[in-house]
Amino acid sequence: MTGRTSAVGAGVDDRVTWTPVDDLEARAAQLRTLVLEMVWCAGSGHPGASFSAADIVAALYFDVLQHRPDDPRWAGRDRFLLSKGHAVPVVYAALAASGYFPLEELRTLRRPGSRLPGHPDVSRRTPGIEMSSGSLGQGVSFGIGVAQAARIRGLDHRTFVLVGDGECNEGQVWEAALLAPHWGLDRLTVVVDRNDAAVEGPRGPISPLGDLAAKWQSFGWAVEQIDGHRMPEVQEALRSAGTRRDGRPTAIIATTRKGHGLSIIEQSPTYHADPLPDEALRQAVATLSPTGSSYLDVP
């Protein structure tokens, strides 16, 4: 099972071709396992933020995105842009599991000379990475540029941007939110990974976000609200996003839980940026991994 490579546009009315939910859930579990193993190898790397986005990323890479892992710059590919750059381990995991580069390369996360730096960095030429991030709040604007370029170049691909709720405290997010509907970018989708936690702990973004759906709607976006860990909802929303042709971009507000999928991560803010201890990692891999064993031969 690798990313779909057909040139046929993803839609909601061809369900027979949809990747089964069970398969996607297994992929999400694989991504979470890989994240724990990579972060353990690196000694740091934001497992919590990766976990909250794992189901969304799995649905994108193993069902929704039109992409060709053996041809990362294929002009017709859907674009995925990670604005919450600290969640990049889960994206590296998805890229490796899709076939962009070998799984073993995940062991090089954050190492000297690696193509897998601590935050997305296109100057490292990581196959499949489309935008540098790590300073928060810039991804939606970049996505507007990418979506507008598609229009200029006569391409019909979709553009997905994943933002965190913490970074919605950045003003630039709202500058971009104003602009995209004005330019009629209905092939652009923003997914807000709303885990109601931030680097300083479980109390959430310091300036509370309130009714996010109402906010995006009032800015002119078509809004979907989903449970970001219920795979059928995730798949359905991402499949239909960007398929409307009414000029409105799509905002998917995905309610998530930081560290979802493993209680030790979910319950401790320590694992915003820290790896699990050895024994905890062994137990986690045994619990999470669809194969029951480690992918990267750790610890």
Add this chain to the structure above:
Amino acid sequence: MTRSTRDAFGESLVALADDGLDFVVVDGGVSGAARTAPFEAAYPDRFLNCGISEQNMVSVAAGLAWSGVPVVAASFAAFLINRAFDQIRLQVAQPGLRVTLVGSHAGITAGPDGISAHAIEDLALVSALPGFSVGVPVDAAETESMLRTMVTGDGPSYLRVSKHKTPVVVSERPCTAPGSLRVLRPGSDVTIVSHGVMVPVVLAAAERLESDGVSIEVVNAPWLSPFDEAALSASARRTGCVLVVTEHLGAGGLVGAVTAALARRAPVPADWVAVPGYAGSAPAGDLLRSTGLTVDDVVGAARSLLTRASGTPAAPAGHELELSALGGGTAPEGTS
């Protein structure tokens, strides 16, 4: 006849597009002032106004360039560079994308708009970014030629243009190639290197000094990055001392590029006439006087430097802002 490089920029955009160059223009809600409006009128499908949101605009430009669409992004220099510096660094400089930033109303000659609009740090900031081409054209011909070089280049660049109207200097021989500089007037006693709106001031100072028997070599150095250290050093060795004249802070910018080149290649006495600090709100001519950027100031600084270079102790030029230029007004709480 005098013209501003801002006006020249607006006309150049249309001219380059008429010549078939492939690029779009993004603007930060200042299409009239930044002179992108004529391009919008001529090429509406290639003009994208982001509104007053410089950070957003720079990231949008980066997304376009990443997708293979070359971009010229224009706004006031003070807001484009200072406000969006993080976006410029992460999404333009680090990936090395084909984005040409154009900052208008640069320097203190933006005049009565006051210090919020006076970009006097922009060159220091942008030329600190690895891989960025940075330039300050002297007149209309050089504006078009440098813009063409930047738009057709393969990496990020910044062109600084002015609202201030100045005479034609190099209509026949603009510095087109990245890093190039040109001796506008050969001389033997002092090298004066400058760029942008200050070059005509330097040329007038050179005339006056010549009539007093002091021979000045005037160098127009529109490219800060890359910078032709060898050519500048060759001039320094001919004259034995170098004065930098720039409508920018002495920190970084042209002063930084020149003094670094001299330190490495031709350590001769040097000094600078530069903007000493935040200048106030007044017509450009008044601000040039209050900050010490007039022909008289350049003449005085060149004489002092020549005296020092000749072995006679003399204090470096130094230009202190008169406190009156800063005005009185409200002090922060807790200060006396």
